[in-house]
Amino acid sequence: MRKDRLRQYLQIVLAALVVVTSALATRVIWERSALSTARSTGETRAELVAQTISDTIAQNAHFPLVLALDPDVQATLAEPAPDVIDALNRKLETIEASGSPAALYVMRPDGYTLAASNWNTQGSFVGQYYGFRSYFTQAIANGEGTYFGIGVTTGRAGYFIARAVGSTQPAGVAVAKIEFDDLEAIWARAAEHIMVTDENDIIFLASRPEWKYRSLAPVDETAITRIQSTRQYAGTEIEQLRMDEHTPDGDQVWAEGLPDNGSFLRQTVHIPELGWTVNQLTDLSSVADARRDGTMIGATGSALVIAILFYLAQRQRSLAIERAARADLEQRVAERTSALREVNDTLHVEVEERRRTERELRSAQNDLIQAGKLAALGQMSAAIAHEINQPLTAMRTYIATTRVFVPLGDPGAILDNLEKVDNLAVRMGRITSHLKSFARKEGMGPAEVISADRAVHKALDLVDVQLQADAITIRKSIVPAFTRGNDVRLEQVIINLVRNAIDAVQEAPEPVVEVSMHTANGRIFIEVRDHGPGFDPAILETLFDPFVTTKPSGAGLGLGLTISYEIIHEFGGTLRAANHPEGGAVLTVELVAVDEASSPSPTEVADNG
Structure with missing residues (x-):
């Protein structure tokens, strides 16, 4: 009896040692596998980011060279008459609209901007002095130059590519500005942790805004002086980003702004032609999960094997218990199935x-x-x-x-x-x-291809008599366009919006309602603006909710905008409300534009009518 008990104790101790050993071994294997997967994934992502940045710049690198060789640019620099400059402004605007650069502009040899694609915007480069920028000095000295920095006029960061106009004595400099806001937005939406640093380890592109214009390492005084002299980062004080290293080689870190209990794999890819470095931080929570799962699987697997061995050794004694347990299990399964x-x-x-x-x-x-x-x-x-x-x-x-x-x-x-x-x-x-x-x-029924401008005109015909009766001035600017939907429902939406505008200008000294329609980037925009008091900012966010109204009690149920919102939503579009900067309210209907060629034939229209 004593020997049997001692043997049982020895079996339990041996089983425990096997379970612990198996758990530790499986934990190490799973942890290494998960870390290897994370490392491979992070490396691929970092290389993809680097390639995307390089491709974005490469797609726009030809613009300055083309402008430098353009006869109109050369002629304008030679004889900068006002009409010639105006023509060049419009040409640059057309080129920029058809391409992808954020801005194109031409500078005189003295560093002042002669013409720019954004000549008619509030942040126009025309007449601005950028002679202190290194891309300009490099282009004047060497024929070409590049530079990344925050725009002095716009306050928006970008990469500048410059080419000298003329081979021997530069007559000016042609510049293209490339912005990476869309790329950063993609990183942020994908919940990526990406930093792009310059040669001074200063972060200038990042998936998190609070990381930008901070350094990964102390920046020496010479670099600080050079950055300040060129106003590369618009006078921003460069502070060091707090980053804790969790491993001796520094490949596993934590950075400020990330979860406090997190650990991240840091991988870098250098872009030699730009002198930039892509830093990819991959979340290692999956490695911790793999470590935990490996421990549990190793322990569970070895315990299962040991249990099977015990089961085989004592099968004869547990046969009756097994039969009873099987019967009980079958009963539970039947109950559960029912x-x-x-x-x-x-x-x-x-x-x-x-x-x-x-x-x-x-x-x-x-x-x-x-x-x-x-x-x-x-x-x-x-x-x-x-x-x-x-x-x-x-x-x-x-x-x-x-x-x-x-x-x-x-x-x-x-x-x-x-x-x-x-x-x-x-x-x-x-x-x-x-x-x-x-x-x-x-x-x-299903949406059809309809003439949006015709629906707007028909809606205005229906409210025209009310406009005349109330002595309200209507201003129209409508262009032909086609969309998918239902013409009568679109008419109802326009009538609702125009009638709301009529109600809004009843007390105005000069009642005016404006209806405009234009297309851009494959979308149709229909705007109805009144010259009334505008919306109360407190109800703008709930304006399209049922029973929300700005009219006096008894003048409306607050369902017109709700119905209009649902109709436009069914068409795959959006309905937005805002206060116009110059006064009054403006409601914008945005629809998907379709090709006129896809509109139904007259026979089809007659059949459907």
């Missing part, structure tokens, strides 16, 4: 109920949109009736005079009256046609 079946049936019922609710909600939303259109027609009915009544009265007058002219045998007067009656009939027909198409209840 419970899961009931839950599954309940989920099917809930899913079907949700689908029914969504259908009812969509139907209610469609009815609410139709009610909004009818409400708008009701509010405009008096003005529309007055607009139609005038042509009817005039037509009766012309018909009465025609009866007088017939016995007199005056065909000229008769034809003139008939032409006037016809024009009045066409005018009433256009109004009633817009009313019929606008009042028609639209279904929730």
Whole structure:
């Protein structure tokens, strides 16, 4: 009995040693594997960042050379007449708009900017002195120059590439500025930890704004003096970024701004042609997780093997217990299966109920949109009736005079009256046609290619009588464009926005409503601006919520903008509200522009009508 107990103790101690050894070994293996994976991933990311920066600069490096060889640039530097400078400004603006540089400009030999692509903006480079910048002095001395720094005029950082105009005696310098704001935004959205440093270990590009213009190591006085003389970083005081090293070789660190309990793998890739270094910080939380998982798997695996061995050794004694446990397990599985079946049936019922609710909600939303259109027609009915009544009265007058002219045998007067009656009939027909198409209840069918400008014009035709009745001036600037959606629903949105603008200028001494439409970068922008008091800033963020209104009590339910927002959202666009800098409110509808070639044919339109 005593020997059996001693043997059991020895077996337990041996099993414990095996479990601990297996756990430690597996922990080391998994940790090294995870660290190797993190190292490979970080290295790939750092190389990709370096390549992206190099490619961005390479894509724009030809612009200064092309400008330096351009006859217009050379002629303007030779004879800088105002009209010639203006033409060069516009040419640079066109080139910059079709390319990717942030700015293109031409400098005189004395360091002053002669022409620039941003000549008509608030931060124009024209007339500014940049002779102290090293890219200018390098270009004058060596024919070309590069430089990274914060713009003196714009305050925006960028990389400058310069080329001298003329081979022997430079007549000026052509410069292209490249900005990396989009690249930094991509890093930030991807939650990357990236720093790009210059030859002085000063961070000038980073995924975190608080890292920028701080150094990874102390900067000597000579470099500080040179940076200040060229105003490279616009007078920013260079402070050292706090960074703690967790390993002797410094490859695992923590940097200020990152989680306090975190550890990060630091990997660098040098860009020799620029003298820059990309620092990639890879989160090592996955290595800690792998270390923990490896320990657990090693311990669990070895314990499982030992348990199997114990099980085999004592199988005969535990056979009865095993049978009882199996029966109990089968009973639990049956109970669990039954419970899961009931839950599954309940989920099917809930899913079907949700689908029914969504259908009812969509139907209610469609009815609410139709009610909004009818409400708008009701509010405009008096003005529309007055607009139609005038042509009817005039037509009766012309018909009465025609009866007088017939016995007199005056065909000229008769034809003139008939032409006037016809024009009045066409005018009433256009109004009633817009009313019929606008009042028609639209279904929730698929979006079609529609003429956005035509929908805007039709909407303005419907509110024109109200504008005339209220003596409101309407200013229009509309360009042709096509989008995907529903023309009647787009008309309703424009009518809602214009009617809101009409309400906003009722008390204005000179009521004016502006409707403009333009396209840019594959998007359509429709803006409705009033010259009223503007929005209260306190409700701007909740303006599109249901039952939020700026009108007096009883003047509206606060659903018009909510319905308009949902309609534009269904079209794949956005609806924004803001206060105009010069006063009044402005609401902007942004839609996706499509090619006119994809619009339906007249036959298709007739079939759909």
